[in-house]
Amino acid sequence: MPRADDGHFIGPGLSWPKLIRAADSGLSGGSTTNPHARLLLLLPALGDDALSDDDAPSIACRRRARLHRGRCT
Structure with a gap:
C-alpha cells in the first residue's frame, strides 16, 4: 500500500459537493x-x-434529463 507522503496516495475519490461542482462547471x-x-x-x-437522502433523486433527475434531453427540476 503506498504511503501518503510518497506522492502516490490514492484517496477515496471525490466528495459529493466537489462532484456536483465539477459537473456543473462550465469549464x-x-x-x-x-x-x-x-x-x-x-x-x-x-x-x-x-x-x-436528496442526492439519489438528484442523480435520477440528471439521468432522466440526459436521456430525454430535458431539464432537471
Whole structure:
C-alpha cells in the first residue's frame, strides 16, 4: 500500500459537493459541456459515503434529463 507522503496516495475519490461542482462547471476542455452528462461521467469517481437522502433523486433527475434531453427540476 503506498504511503501518503510518497506522492502516490490514492484517496477515496471525490466528495459529493466537489462532484456536483465539477459537473456543473462550465469549464471547457472536457468531453462534454452538458452538466447532466458530466455528472454521470464523474459518478464512478464518487468516494463520499455520507450522501443525503436528496442526492439519489438528484442523480435520477440528471439521468432522466440526459436521456430525454430535458431539464432537471
